[in-house]
Amino acid sequence: MYVQGLPESRASEALSDHAKRIGIKGRAYQKAKSQLKEAGYVHEWRWQGQGGLWMTDQLFSNVPLTDEEARGLRKANAQAAPADRSPAGGQAGTRPVGSPQPEVEEERRENNPHPPTEAPAANAPAANAPAAEAAEPVAATDPDVAQAERVLLSLRHANPQLHLGVREARSLSATAADWLRRGVKAADLRQALVNGLPAEGVRSAYGFVRHRLVHKLPEAPAPVAPVATVRPHVTCEGDGPEHVFRPRADETLCGPCARQEAEEAHFAKWPQRRRPWRERVATILEAGAATP
Template identity: 55%
Template sequence: MLWHAIAPSRRYTKASHDVVRHPRLSSDAKILLLYVQGLPEERADKALSEHAKKLGITGRAYQRAKGQLIANGFVHEWKRQGERGFWVTDQLFANVPLTAEEAAAVRNDRLGVPSAPSAPAVPAARPGARNPAVGEPGGRTAGGYEPVDEELGENYSHPPSEVAEGERVLLSLRHANPQLHLGVREARGLAEVAAEWIRRGVSAADLRRALTGELPKEGVRSAVGFLRHRLVQKLPAPVAAPAPFPPVSPSPVREFIVCEGEGEEHVFRPVGDETLCGPCAREANRVYWAARRAEMESEPDPLPWRERVAAIIESEQGAERGVEAGPPAVLAATRAQGSVRDAGAGS
């Protein structure tokens, strides 16, 4: 595959590789996310469905894309009762995944609602000075996201390495909690330790949750020292490599033996304890079943059960009168039974 790209110098939207390569977002969800991210401030009052309609994403396609964005933390919704008693739905859109607490803090800050002490509000992000979003500079950045320092026009043709991914996660912690604000140099100093988490199978989202959860009640004095201690102390165990399969020894080769079948003497190599080779075993089976079939065909058809019962009853009554009656086979059986009874009486 040939690849060619020119980084735009204006009128562009910066997209994170986490969004472009997100495994749980469909193409409609990604396009909708990037489209809303680049909207100017004056169009922020419209519902997400109206923006999706302009892109031709409607009906079930829109519901599926919206559900994916909500499930992965890019869209959050709240229902509240307005001044006149009508119910209003507040939508918060972010170009980075936010937890329910982080999203509520951003919403409260935008609406001027005081946040609870246990969930400090995330301060509103200031527009970037070097890399403006699409359109004229405004006072809103979707989801409270502040771009990480990077060179203008920098473009990756391959996925970022574990170190670059760890540095990106560390720089994004400032949006989860201002106490964890790191500079670029500080984040690069911890990126190698964070990369070891990723090498051991921890996703970027799980790493972010591990670093921002259960912060000290007295606050974080040094973000660098606190994060270095947590990265080292909570480092998960390395993923154990699967045990190799034991080598399979080949089956021993059996010696040739003489076949016990008819015909000219010949040998074969047995698989088990058989004494006939394949052709002789098939011929022996054919002869056996042919004889069984001929034997079954030569046997007389059995009498129906009604006739057998009637003959037995008639023979017993005739024996009492001294008269033999019934079919020969039944009479023979009757005579045999009478002989057994006479022999028993004489003894």
């Protein structure tokens, strides 16, 4: 979001310089850039300039681009501004021939903050349309479908045999979204499509990916049991002071009152055969006292 909001005058600055300004350095920057490259938002090219010096061009877009689309957009930018191919004076961006890969601080970037995605073909110049597929607007409004399309487009970075075009990925995005709706993470979906490729190679990336999406679709998660509703309090119909309780089903007595009623019913049906010894002793004493 930070890079896409920059003016065109800062398009020649390296992506690492922008990352430093917002506090992203070192491994965090490398990880973020690799993820953006994998998703198709960042593309890089190394080329040898005047005097045998090597330079790195970076292209940053706000929509995922295929390698062909990115090369077409880069070519169009180069034709529109050929002077941009030379590094600005005082900027680090080159190394002698045979030196190691340039550090991230030595990258220079071609930034196209807002590439046209919905411009009509009649109004857009031919040089600014990197591919016919890029002219189609992204019609997916479902976040799962949009994420699935990005995963399908990123397969080319995991294995060149699974290179899908924009239209091919879009036509399979609804099927791939079913995986995400069933709890499969985007990284796991990518691994399921990339791992275990045939030893003889993939003849058709579209057919292979479609076959795996359909035939390896995981089972839908089991439905979650509904949570039992909490019953309201009711007034106990037992003896004693009025009180309320929360029944489990259709009880009319609370627990203590129900137990007392059960005991009374038991002793009414099965009376005690012998009186307690205290009652018998008391009866004997009363009889003795009454005798003159």
